[in-house]
Amino acid sequence: NAGVTQTPKFRILKIGQSMTLQCAQDMNHNYMYWYRQDPGMGLKLIYYSVGAGITDKGEVPNGYNVSRSTTEDFPLRLELAAPSQTSVYFCASSYGRPDWDGYTFGSGTRLTVV
């Protein structure tokens, strides 16, 4: 099993550009999450999904959009990149609610906006 696969691993964007961070899992997990991790700030939840067709905002959703058309994929869209979106982005998944079991994380996407 590949687990949670994130692409790309690194990306440099110019201010105002758009991009999509890809996340795919092959574990038939229902729940999927997007976090960003800034140095010394911990993981902040951006968006999450409890199943295909269902998404909800987390703590820091502004500037991002998501969709969940299939169980496997949960892409994160940045429409107008800003320097404040420079961060490491992690996608995670779990089979059920987080009080059942822990998350499986991807290896992250390091994004720099210049």
Place this chain on the structure above:
Amino acid sequence: SQKIEQNSEALNIQEGKTATLTCNYTNYSPAYLQWYRQDPGRGPVFLLLIRENEKEKRKERLKVTFDTTLKQSLFHITASQPADSATYLCAHGGRDDKIIFGKGTRLHILP
């Protein structure tokens, strides 16, 4: 607002000793706590989950406690090894579908 705090930015422990990391929470009574390990440049890896009705959980050299009176979880690594050096994250959650992470504690096991 819900707040979760982990003790100190870095903890240095001599190899072979027990490392103890602390996670405190305020303004909230989480239904469960999770602990993760994160190595530099990698995603977090899930270690243990403990629910509010459980006092203690163990997995090999790892032990987690959950004290709802003190509003605290302790994470212990016994017989610590240099390979245990990493950042350890505490996360708590309630009755909804998401968890909140602490900032983490960097643990250095000194040979």
